[in-house]
Amino acid sequence: MSKRRVLTGITTTGTPHLGNYVGAIRPAIAASRDDSVESYYFLADYHALIKNKHPDEVRQSSKEIAATWLALGLDTDSATFYRQSDVPEILELTWVLSCQAAKGLMNRAHAYKAAVQLNEEAGEDPDFGITMGLFSYPVLMAADILMFRAGEIPVGRDQIQHVEMARDIAQRFNHHFGEIFVLPEAVVDDSVAVLQGLDGRKMSKSYNNTIPLFDTEKRLQKAINKIKTNLLEPGEPKDPDDSTVFQVWEAFANPEQTEEMRAKFADGIGWGDAKKELFAMINEELAPARERYNALMEDPAHIETVLQAGAARARVEAGELMVKVRDAVGISTIR
Numbered sequence: 177m178s179k180r181r182v183l184t185g186i187t188t189t190g191t192p193h194l195g196n197y198v199g200a201i202r203p204a205i206a207a208s209r210d211d212s213v214e215s216y217y218f219l220a221d222y223h224a225l226i227k228n229k230h231p232d233e234v235r236q237s238s239k240e241i242a243a244t245w246l247a248l249g250l251d252t253d254s255a256t257f258y259r260q261s262d263v264p265e266i267l268e269l270t271w272v273l274s275c276q277a278a279k280g281l282m283n284r285a286h287a288y289k290a291a292v293q294l295n296e297e298a299g300e301d302p303d304f305g306i307t308m309g310l311f312s313y314p315v316l317m318a319a320d321i322l323m324f325r326a327g328e329i330p331v332g333r334d335q336i337q338h339v340e341m342a343r344d345i346a347q348r349f350n351h352h353f354g355e356i357f358v359l360p361e362a363v364v365d366d367s368v369a370v371l372q373g374l375d376g377r378k379m380s381k382s383y384n385n386t387i388p389l390f391d392t393e394k395r396l397q398k399a400i401n402k403i404k405t406n407l408l409e410p411g412e413p414k415d416p417d418d419s420t421v422f423q424v425w426e427a428f429a430n431p432e433q434t435e436e437m438r439a440k441f442a443d444g445i446g447w448g449d450a451k452k453e454l455f456a457m458i459n460e461e462l463a464p465a466r467e468r469y470n471a472l473m474e475d476p477a478h479i480e481t482v483l484q485a486g487a488a489r490a491r492v493e494a495g496e497l498m499v500k501v502r503d504a505v506g507i508s509t510i511r
């Protein structure tokens with residue numbers, strides 16, 4: 177039986193938070209335990225250069241993200257876990273794909289269009305401050321995906337368009353040069369929670385409303401205490417479906433615990449008590465991984481060894497594919 181191949185990248189900007197954990201990391205690690213799946217997970221550090229100009233932040237984020245995935249139990253024997261920049265074939269493929277990607281297609285990319293629109297609203301030149309990196313970002317992402325012939329790409333909604341562009345580019349390439357690439361599809365799992373942040377909007381670094389994943393216990397508690405609530409007093413019934421505290425609870429609880437908390441809301445549990453229970457539950461799930469995380473952060477050489485082993489595996493495949501790609505486009509030894 178041939179296995180389904182699943183691939184996803186994590187841009188190395190910022191520190192992982194509970195939203196990343198619930199929405200991406202936890203389901204990805206669970207999927208990697210499925211025997212019928214081959215998973216490819218990687219640190220998209222070249223993507224980070226588009227959004228971040230601070231080398232130390234890119235370095236720190238790469239370390240934190242790698243430590244996070246390992247601490248949470250990613251099995252790097254079954255999953256191929258690597259850093260994009262350790263597989264230089266990806267950049268080679270990026271160029272070949274750039275020569276297939278229609279500029280008009282790239283003009284329609286949401287991230288680029290949003291940047292142009294901001295410029296126009298500010299009365300600037302439409303391309304003010306826009307780099308070729310931002311503009312051709314979807315081509316780099318297409319190379320990430322097509323290199324490993326992955327059929328399923330789990331992503332957030334904001335990335336669906338990029339996966340569709342990868343598919344489009346692959347189709348064009350295959351049409352001209354022969355069937356080399358697998359056509360990928362974006363997979364958006366609706367059963368996975370999009371976690372709300374402190375202010376009730378989607379938890380996101382750009383809203384500055386995140387709860388850290390592996391900060392100290394104290395700071396986790398502090399952050400949970402900051403979740404916005406209404407002014408209802410203890411004893412007054414509360415609406416769970418209108419509450420971030422409950423939404424976050426649901427993302428960590430089993431169905432019985434969820435029902436229990438629903439009943440407590442109806443009984444008028446005070447916000448302070450609800451938050452105490454929420455902290456206890458999240459902390460119980462995260463505490464063992466937090467310890468492993470702290471140990472890993474103290475042992476960067478180990479993280480590096482794991483990443484190098486992943487890259488070595490990835491490069492075998494990438495090298496084989498590039499031989500085919502180069503040959504298909506006419507770049508080969510003189511014969």
Ligand code: TRP
Nearest residue numbers: 183184185186187220223317320
């Ligand atoms: N662009 C994605 C993001 O910002 C990260 C990413 C890079 C990615 N390459 C990928 C995701 C390939 C899926 C497949 O979220």
